[in-house]
Amino acid sequence: MLPIIHYFKTLYYHIIKIILGVILPDYLTYNHSVCNINYHFVWCTKYRKPVLTHDKDIIKIFKEICQQYSWTIKAIEVIPDHVHVFITTPPFDAPSKIAKLLKGISARKMFKLFPCLREDLWEGHLWSPSYYCGTAGTVSSSTIKHYIDSQRLKECSSQVLSRMNSGVSLVTFYEDEIINLP
DSSP states (O other), X not given: OHHHHHHHHHHHHHHHHHHHHHHOTTSEEOSSOEEOEEEEEEEEBGGGOOOOOOHXXXXXXXXXXXXXXXXXXXXXXXXXXXXXXXXXXXXXXXXHHHHHHHHHHHHHHHHHHOTTHHHHSGGGOOBOSOOEEEESSSSOHHHHHHHHHHHHHHXXXXXXXXXXXXXXXXXXXXXXXXHHOO
């Protein structure tokens, strides 16, 4: 009699998991919990030096780290002096652990991939010790994704203003940036 009860409990569990997966596709399901935990991380390079010029390599490194720890990147933006990462994680990973792993592993891989970074940064530290972490509790995920995507435009507009003040023509700036923008 006991194996039959266990069979029905297991069947019931799988049916509920399938229903939740169909109704709530963005949610993570575990044996005894369903969750949707999203974190928005921002951190800067040491001394705010604009050394992050290889966007695709940096994004690839972050994707590898997140895949290794079963985290999902929802949005990422690499700006020469800081990084925005919006990820979904399981409930058992603390935000401080996530930031520590993302910053530490990415710095080690970046120094290995680009040895000249050690010369640009004093003491060989890529990231500043601080970071920002926000949850998507009161703001929708799409709002945070939109904010992260808009950071590239904000950076470009500040460069336009600085070039206007320095006397560089806007036509030249736009010709340069159109080629470099993804």
